[in-house]
Amino acid sequence: xxxxxxxAIFEKDLKEFMKNMMLFTSVLIPVLMAVFFSRVGVGAxxxxxxxxxxxxxxAGVVFSAVIFSSVMxxxxxENEKDTLRGLLQSPATIIDIILGKSMVVTLMTIISxxxxxxxxxxxxYWTLENIISLVLTGLFFLNMGIGLGLVVKSVATTSVxxxxxxxxxxxxPYIEMLITDPDSIAIKIAEYFPIYQHMFVLEGxxxxxxxxxxAAWVAVSFLLVLWAFNKRKNDE
Amino acid sequence: xxxxxxxxxxxxxxxxxxxxDSESLAVQIPYELLESFSGSLHNAGVHVFSxxxxxxxxxxxxxxxxxxxxxxxxxxxxxDLIQQFNISDASTSLSKLNRTEIQKLDYxxxxxxxxxxIVFIDPFLNTVNDNIHLFHKMKKQLMNQGKxxxxxxxxxxxxxxxxxxxxxxxxxxxxIVETTDNADDDPDGSVSKIKVKAHDKTIFVTIxxxxxxxxxxxxxxxxxxxxxxxxxxxxxxAESQLTQHGFYRCHRSYVVNLHKVKEIxxxxxxxYSVIIDNPEKxxxxxxxxxxxxxQEKLVKL
Numbered sequence: 001x002x003x004x005x006x007x008a009i010f011e012k013d014l015k016e017f018m019k020n021m022m023l024f025t026s027v028l029i030p031v032l033m034a035v036f037f038s039r040v041g042v043g044a045x046x047x048x049x050x051x052x053x054x055x056x057x058x059a060g061v062v063f064s065a066v067i068f069s070s071v072m073x074x075x076x077x078e079n080e081k082d083t084l085r086g087l088l089q090s091p092a093t094i095i096d097i098i099l100g101k102s103m104v105v106t107l108m109t110i111i112s113x114x115x116x117x118x119x120x121x122x123x124x125y126w127t128l129e130n131i132i133s134l135v136l137t138g139l140f141f142l143n144m145g146i147g148l149g150l151v152v153k154s155v156a157t158t159s160v161x162x163x164x165x166x167x168x169x170x171x172x173p174y175i176e177m178l179i180t181d182p183d184s185i186a187i188k189i190a191e192y193f194p195i196y197q198h199m200f201v202l203e204g205x206x207x208x209x210x211x212x213x214x215a216a217w218v219a220v221s222f223l224l225v226l227w228a229f230n231k232r233k234n235d236e
Numbered sequence: 237x238x239x240x241x242x243x244x245x246x247x248x249x250x251x252x253x254x255x256x257d258s259e260s261l262a263v264q265i266p267y268e269l270l271e272s273f274s275g276s277l278h279n280a281g282v283h284v285f286s287x288x289x290x291x292x293x294x295x296x297x298x299x300x301x302x303x304x305x306x307x308x309x310x311x312x313x314x315x316d317l318i319q320q321f322n323i324s325d326a327s328t329s330l331s332k333l334n335r336t337e338i339q340k341l342d343y344x345x346x347x348x349x350x351x352x353x354i355v356f357i358d359p360f361l362n363t364v365n366d367n368i369h370l371f372h373k374m375k376k377q378l379m380n381q382g383k384x385x386x387x388x389x390x391x392x393x394x395x396x397x398x399x400x401x402x403x404x405x406x407x408x409x410x411x412i413v414e415t416t417d418n419a420d421d422d423p424d425g426s427v428s429k430i431k432v433k434a435h436d437k438t439i440f441v442t443i444x445x446x447x448x449x450x451x452x453x454x455x456x457x458x459x460x461x462x463x464x465x466x467x468x469x470x471x472x473x474a475e476s477q478l479t480q481h482g483f484y485r486c487h488r489s490y491v492v493n494l495h496k497v498k499e500i501x502x503x504x505x506x507x508y509s510v511i512i513d514n515p516e517k518x519x520x521x522x523x524x525x526x527x528x529x530x531q532e533k534l535v536k537l
């Protein structure tokens with residue numbers, strides 16, 4: 001790991017992020033949704049707490065639209081344009097590049113998440129347990145983005161992955177609207193998904209189990225990254 | 237850094253192209269072999285510039301230079317590089333710049349690169365003279381940095397733009413491009429046409445139409461604008477036949493029609509080109525020793 005290279009990539013990609021409308025608007029989507037949710041809440045005359053499903057879905061949108069899709073798009077764009085050709089002199093340099101890019105998307109995710117949550121303004125959101133659950137969920141989405149980004153060949157193919165991942169992992173709580181029977185097997189399975197763990201922690205029902213499940217998701221996503229690395233190395 | 241010739245030609249050979257610190261090489265490689273040449277450099281630890289765009293179109297030149305400078309941890313300064321390479325517009329995104337302006341970034345990248353061995357593939361295709369001057373500037377600096385430069389060109393004239401001593405790679409292997417002067421054949425007296433072969437036909441070419449003659453692999457090629465013919469003669473005898481028609485041997489392997497010469501360009505202390513007055517503005521190598529003589533001839537013409 002080389003700090004100067006990481007910072008070079010960080011600075012370059014931060015500038016690119018700001019100039020790429022596709023990436024930049026993704027930061028604004030959760031903020032707009034937060035505005036929308038907070039208006040609807042006022043309109044319906046709902047008093048007090050925002051339901052945790054809404055906060056859970058908001059976090060899901062931030063993670064799938066910002067951290068996941070941005071990092072995947074950024075890596076895919078380098079693949080497509082072959083812009084790293086001269087730079088990849090040793091295998092270690094790709095790690096610098098990925099860490100630099102991860103720093104950019106993490107920064108953007110934090111901005112997007114904090115802005116959205118501040119608009120809704122729930123109480124007891126920034127507890128230590130909840131922040132840990134957010135970090136773990138974010139890590140899961142980041143790993144997914146890196147793993148798939150290393151595999152896809154072009155920016156156009158990323159959209160094939162963005163929509164399913166967004167619906168399955170980002171909007172998981174919406175399953176309760178599709179399937180009303182709370183004993184359904186689908187809901188039982190969905191309750192093991194990362195966003196649900198984050199929601200349980202947010203509701204204050206989080207125990208060690210939720211964190212273990214989240215850690216398992218992070219571990220699985222990390223395996224995806226390792227697999228993608230090896231696949232890429234063999235392709236070259 | 238050595239490049240094995242057999243990887244390029246696909247034939248067993250012990251020959252190697254040796255890249256030495258602070259030295260530059262120019263090699264002519266026919267178009268058919270260029271691909272296997274760039275293939276042999278893949279993952280070989282050399283930094284290859286093949287002219288394909290490899291930058292970020294949303295960012296401007298200054299950001300690029302700054303980024304590469306930091307990436308390679310180079311002591312060179314961004315502002316100096318912008319000035320040295322005559323970059324007039326450092327703050328417009330690359331998508332709005334033309335090719336020749338972006339090409340400068342390749343030169344700067346080569347200077348910043350952490351790799352000692354730099355390879356340029358066909359750097360003089362579709363370029364402008366200003367950029368060739370900048371290329372020579374870069375070459376000088378690379379040599380001062382102790383780096384090694386290899387220029388691979390598909391056309392022999394282009395290889396001579398890089399430097400006066402040139403090698404070539406063909407199916408048979410690596411050769412040094414040498415003089416082809418076998419002192420034989422007497423001048424044929426006055427002629428107005430010259431006999432050349434094209435496949436099964438024998439064509440008689442009007443001498444005034446000839447732009448220049450070049451000698452490659454012991455054959456003499458006649459260049460007439462878009463066409464190229466093989467001539468059944470040595471360059472020496474062709475020269476003596478054509479001298480009275482205003483032709484001049486400007487280089488070991490080139491004879492140029494002085495009537496077609498538009499200008500002479502000095503790229504560096506010992507690399508010169510004669511520019512032919514045709515749409516492609518063909519660049520013919522000019523030996524250092526002939527630099528003064530050709531000027532006299534052109535004035536008296």
